[in-house]
Each structure stands twice: as structure tokens, then as C-alpha cells.
Amino acid sequence: MQSLGGIRSWPATWRTTTASMTTTTTESVRKVAQVLTVAGSDSGAGAGIQADIKVCAARGVYCASVITAVTAQNTRGVQSVHLLPPDFVSEQLKSVLSDFEVDVVKTGMLPSPEIVEVLLQNLSEYPVRALVVDPVMVSTSGHVLAGSSILSIFRERLLPLADIITPNVKEASALLGGVRIQTVAEMRSAAKSLHQMGPRFVLVKGGDLPDSSDSVDVYFDGNEFHELHSPRIATRNTHGTGCTLASCIAAELAKGSNMLSAVKVAKRFVDTALNYSKDIVIGGGMQGPFDHFLSLKDPQSYRQSTFKPDDLFLYAVTDSRMNKKWNRSIVDAVKAAIEGGATIIQLREKEAETREFLEEAKSCVDICRSNGVCLLINDRIDIAIACDADGVHVGQSDMPVDLVRSLLGPDKIIGVSCKTQEQAHQAWKDGADYIGSGGVFPTNTKANNRTIGLDGLREICKASKLPVVAIGGIGISNAESVIRIGEPNLKGVAVVSALFDQECVLTQAKKLHKTLTESKREH
Template sequence: MSPPHAIPNTLTIAGSDPGGGAGIQADLKALSALGTYATSVITALTAQNTRGVTGVHPVPADFIAAQLDTLLDDIAIDAVKIGMVASREVAEVVREALSRQRPRWIVLDPVMVAKSGDILVDTAGIAAVREVLVPLADLITPNLPEAAVLLGSTTPTRRDAMAAMAPALMQLGAGAVLLKGGHLHGESCPDLLIDAAGHHWLEGRRVATRNLHGTGCSLSSAITARLARGDDLPDAVARAKAWLEQALAQSYRLDVGQGQGPVHHFHAWW
């Protein structure tokens, strides 16, 4: 852990997005915008832009292990966000490294489905996330399609069906679940936080924008940053959600790509 009053150190373990809107690039922006020193370990290279994913090139597990071991041997990490993990071998490498030098907080964003609808992880990778990484996490942050993939169920379309998923998600072994309801229809974007204290609905307005690329990556990283800075879990989630709402609302100031553009991570600064 970092000494008192030091800027906290955070880590993102994720895939790369050359367009800068999602993946490790979005994580680094969010972690930095919310006041932490961000470090990174790359698990995969992707060929993608705002219109879709055309290729995924996984980084070999032994080199991911080398990145983690070298980093953690030198830098004390306060909170880590885990994103795209494409195989059981990589999942076990990540679990082993973080079990040896466990940070206070581990946030897992089970990245399996791109905003474009492209499936990023095969069946074995999905099982690895569910069986190896979910039990390691203090918080998982699936959206509704990702939650359906984790549970082998259909994607809910109503709030009551969304709430009904909560017990099964908790039974996968994470300390808490933030089930994101952005895929529901309507004017609001309700998220459901499930932890030892119970169920907490977090309401949010739906921002009219096409700049939705990387919202999940950005939110989970924002939560990680707030946790690293000392917020308790409900406050961290609420503050991160408010930050993302403004990042979406201010995204019109960006002109990036011809498809679903990125959020404005630095809306409070630029």
C-alpha cells in the first residue's frame, strides 16, 4: 500500500484499443482523470475502431506473467482493475500474481462483448473468467449481456428480470456485483449494486449521444480510482457513475471516428 497522503497507485490489466476509446487506453485516462497514478499490463492487442473489432491478438501468458511480476516487484498497487482476459492460462497467471501481492481492491470488468456486439472471448475464456477471476474480485461490473454470458442465460429486458439475476451473480463468488442496466430501454440507466449490505439501485439519466465506446471500461476504472482514493464501495460507485454521466454529456466536444465515439474522460480538465 502507498504511504499516507501519497497519490494512490492503480493498475489496469486489459487489452489495448488503438482508437483510444476503450480497453487499456480508456482505463489509463479514467484512472488518471480521477486522481491516481495509473500503471498497466497488456493482455491482448486488438484491431478495432469506433465501428467494430476486426482482430484480436492475445499476448502470451508467460509474458503477461513477466509484466505483472516485474511491475508488482517494484510498485505498491492500491487497487487493480481487470478487463479483457481471453484464456484460462492468462486468468490463472493474473490470479496467481494478485494473490501473492494482493492490493486492497480488485475490480473485475468481465469484458466479453464489445459495444458493437462483437464477441471478444471464446467459450473457454468465458469459463475462465467465471471460475478463476470472479471469485478473486471484490467487485464485478457486468452489463446485462455480460451477466447473461456469465450465467448462461438470456439478456434481461426489464428491471425486474435484471434484479432477478442478482442472487445468481453473487453466487459466482465475487464480494459485490454492480449490474449495469444501460441496455434496458427507457429514459433512465439504472444500475444495481449488490453487496453484503443488500441491494442498492443507482439511478442515472440516459444521455443522448452516439459516443458510447468504452463506457464499461471507463466506469470500472473510475470505480477503481475512487476506491484507491479511500471511498467506500457505495460512494465509489455513485461518484464514478456521476463522473461517467458528465463524460458522456461532454463527449459532443470530441470528433473521433465515424461509429460509436469515446466519452470525454477529461471533461473536468479540458
């Protein structure tokens, strides 16, 4: 199996370009990111194959399905399980893997060692870029979906091939021979022991951890731990959270994300979907399914699963003249800014030729996506659509926000520059996601730009229903005074010269990140 280190990336969704229907000489081809789920069917459709297909569809990724078992299952529990013959599972695997360009295989219920065996054989014959193993063993209702007979083949042969495994606390305990896991400290030590079985990354899920007010998942990459916290949502609709999390990781990997970014997006997706569906009623039992398609009904909360206001913390805006002056490409500038801690990137290229800009923007999308950082394009809606950027930033004399929204669709982020309370209100009414406010201090980057000062910034923050990022003449020496205004919806600062009109972008980004972090801590 190829390692994830060499992961390829491409514009991944089926939105990106349209194939020409009329030309006969050159056929335009769209690459679609593809996941194959190898899992069991849940007749209640909250977990298993049905959840996997829904998640991938919601994330813009194609999902093929090889069924290992059929369960008679509802919100009250699992009534019966029927295993498919291993030979027939193998037939399905061959059908899909010999025909499709599968990027990532995700496994769920693998109910017998013979079925794991045919999976291993097919994976050696048809390598894929990444393998996500969700070691499903017991349903939340307590029914055994895969018994102890699968433990040894899991430990010895499947886990060593996995890029990531995602056990819940019970599954982690079973894989480790029954160790006690009841605290986050015990989850950490379980993650470490599981890592020694060979997977490249381990995520121990804490949805079922007793007595915790947070829902904590522990991620281990072999060196470092990350604890992913989210408030525990009070709902009965948690059936299928595990399948959803693993499939969302697979979908993000298929689109080109690195592992930690994929896991973070997946955790946020589960959290947003659970929150959105916490009071729906489907079925009469204790374990209801939730709604994966919130994007169709509540676009704003869907956007929040990829963009959150805190992403505005250190907002880097590129400038073609500065890159030319320091003789570096946009791509190198963006790489250095991200490495130094930039949390969102905007490409603002006023003089670039369209064709060249588009190619550069595509490369920047790949870099940003693999680092889990959103990329916005200034003003050029056409470029944003063509390179599948995460959104745009527009000024008051650019295209109006409601039109931008209708062109970009519900999933994309829109930011607007606002100097007055009225403009801030309008931006909110038109469906923007954040506003940029300034110039806070005088600047040379933008000619004839009125300075609003810290007082003007404070007024706009008070009036704005949207998160605010401050812009204009901000750098290491005055960033603290901006943070110090202490308005809760002021989420960060946007900078141009302070990063890009500098000899070393990386060093300046690191310094500014440190200054902002310290200022935030103190105020």
C-alpha cells in the same frame, strides 16, 4: 487477498504536499494512490487500456498497465485481435507488482483461460487491497473479445476473489448460462445470482438495457439493492463507458472510498463526461469515444462529478466550543453527524491551534471520503490545501473568491456567505459553487450577526444563480418553515447548535434528516 474492509486511506492525490528538493537529511515522501489495469489495448483509444489510464489520470490516481491483447479497433468496430502470450502477460504482471505498491487491480479484457491463470498466480504472490473485475466479453459493436472458454475459470476462480464485478446485461447473462435480462427486475435477480458466485459486491450495468429512458445500474451488497439512475444521454459517444466506470471505481477505492461511494462517484463521472462530450465527433463510425479530461476545459462540470447541489441538504458545521463543552473530539462529532445523515461537513474551528487542527482535519477528510461525503474548511485556505479537503467556505471578510479559486485550483468547491442579492451575484461571477444565506433566525453561535429572516432568504434565493443553503438558528422546530419557502434553488439547511450543542449528535442528526425529508416531500 486482503479484504476491502481493512482499506487504508491517505491523502491521495499528487497535489497534496511537495517534497523538499534541497534537504539532505530527511526526505519527504508523498504517497500516490495506484491502480494496475490488466486489459486489452484499443487502437482507437476510447476503451480498454487507453480509457483506463485516462480515467485514472483524470481522478488523480497513477495507473500502470499490463496488456493482455492488442486490438485493431476504431469507431466502426473491431477489425482484429492479437493475444499476447500468457508468459509475457505474466512477465508484465511481475514487473509491476514486484516493484509498485499497487492498491487496486482492475481487470478488463482477459481473452483466454491461460491469461486468467497467470493473473491468479500473480495475485496470490503479490496481494493487493482490492480487485475490480469488469468481465469484458463482447464489444458494443458485437465483436467477441473473450469467448465462452473463459467462463468456467471466471465463475470458479476469478469472481470469488473479486471485491466487485461490473458486467453489462449481456455479460451477466453469459456468466449465468444465458438467462434472460431485459428488465430492472431481471437485473436485480441476476445481481443476486452473481453474488452467489463469490464477489463481495455486484454492479449490473444497464447501459444496453432495451426500452429504458433512464440508464439504470443495479448494485447488490449481499443484503441490499441500490438502483443508480441517470437520464439516458442521446449520443453516439458511448464507446468505453464500461471500462471508464470500472476504472473510476478502482481509482476511488485506491483513494480510500468505500464501495458504494466509489460506485456512485464513478456513475456520476461517466454521466458528466458523456453529457459534456455528447456532440463531439471523433471517427466516422457509430461508436465514438468521449472526453475524460473535461476538468481541463470545464472545471465546473467536473466539480459536479464530486459535488452536487443536493449535497447541501443537511449541512453540518462543527464548532470547537461546543465540542469542548460536550467533551468530544471533532472526529467523533463528524462521524456521528455522517452516521445520522449529514450530507456535507464544514469544519469551523475558530480557536484551534494550526498543528492540531491540521491533524484533525486530515482524519476528518479520511472519514468523509470513505463515506462519500464532501468536507469543507471554513476560512482556512492553508488548512484546506494541506489536508486535501474538498473545498472551503468563506465569509465576506475572508479571502475573496477569485483569489481562493486561484489558490485551490479548478477541482475544489467554494461556498460563500451572502446576505444580499449583490453579494450573491458577485459570488457567482467569481466562480463560487454555492452560497450560504443567513442568519435566517437569531442565533448565539455568531455574535453581532444580522438576521435576514425568511423573507430575506427568499429574496436572495430568487436573485441567486447558485444553489443556496440556509443558515442561522435553524433546528428541528423551524426547519420545516425554511423548506416551505419553496424556492427551487434552496437545497438545504446548515446547522451548528442543532447538532453539536446536544448530548447525542447522532440522534439529533437523524431527527433533523427525517424532518427535512418530510418537509421536502410535502412542499
